Amino acid sequence: EAQVTQNPRYLITVTGKKLTVTCSQNMNHEYMSWYRQDPGLGLRQIYYSMNVEVTDKGDVPEGYKVSRKEKRNFPLILESPSPNQTSLYFCASSRPGGNEQYFGPGTRLTVT
Amino acid sequence: AQSVTQLGSHVSVSEGALVLLRCNYSSSVPPYLFWYVQYPNQGLQLLLKYTTGATLVKGINGFEAEFKKSETSFHLTKPSAHMSDAAEYFCAVRSTTDSWGKLQFGAGTQVVVTP
Numbered sequence A: 001e002a003q004v005t006q007n008p009r010y011l012i013t014v015t016g017k018k019l020t021v022t023c024s025q026n027m028n029h030e031y032m033s034w035y036r037q038d039p040g041l042g043l044r045q046i047y048y049s050m051n052v053e054v055t056d057k058g059d060v061p062e063g064y065k066v067s068r069k070e071k072r073n074f075p076l077i078l079e080s081p082s083p084n085q086t087s088l089y090f091c092a093s094s095r096p097g098g099n100e101q102y103f104g105p106g107t108r109l110t111v112t
Numbered sequence B: 001a002q003s004v005t006q007l008g009s010h011v012s013v014s015e016g017a018l019v020l021l022r023c024n025y026s027s028s029v030p031p032y033l034f035w036y037v038q039y040p041n042q043g044l045q046l047l048l049k050y051t052t053g054a055t056l057v058k059g060i061n062g063f064e065a066e067f068k069k070s071e072t073s074f075h076l077t078k079p080s081a082h083m084s085d086a087a088e089y090f091c092a093v094r095s096t097t098d099s100w101g102k103l104q105f106g107a108g109t110q111v112v113v114t115p
Helices: none
Strands: A006-008 A010-013 A019-026 A031-038 A042-051 A053-058 A076-078 A089-092 A107-111 B005-007 B008-015 B021-024 B032-040 B042-052 B056-058 B065-067 B074-077 B087-094 B109-114
Touching: A006 A089, A006 B042, A019 A031, A019 A107, A053 B056, B005 B087, B008 B021, B021 B032, B021 B087, B021 B109, B032 B065, B032 B074, B042 B056, B042 B065, B042 B074, B042 B087
Parallel strands: A010 A107, B008 B109
Antiparallel strands: A006 A019, A019 A076, A031 A042, A031 A089, A042 A053, A089 A107, B005 B021, B021 B074, B032 B042, B032 B087, B056 B065, B065 B074, B087 B109
């Protein structure tokens, strides 16, 4: 089954404790992206990757890092999480120029 | 720069009534247009899209949307609401010159369906 998986689905952590949210896709897509969803703001892009070792900032990259060492994986790293990063995070993938992005189930992060 | 405006953050409809969700975009060149649906505790799922061709686009679950260039709109409709349509709906745009598929989302509209 074609899918995007994220882990963990739920995470509660404390300020400053480094964490990683994993994202993996099995569709051999070149393009992957991370979004955060906040009430009243919709989804905003954090980072995206056009292929292995090629990443770039989206609209809200501050406080986040990403890496793309393998085509299927695109982890999101929070080196020092803060409460304003409490949000619902989605990973998505697509082909270059593809008209459909496939979304993972989301990771709900709470930073206290 | 592109932007997307969804009118109404919450919409309540009766079962069997028309569902109408409004989306307007701002772009110097008409973009590609999308509607996504998010059911509770799930990721986003593509409902329908407009890229080229016929301006009335049919999607899954009985939804359709019409691209109106003169009004810069892409409103989503369904003739008869079902309880299973309760979800959050997002309008999104993508530049036709962006080969890497970056989506710009609206703020979302939460749909509640009442019996």
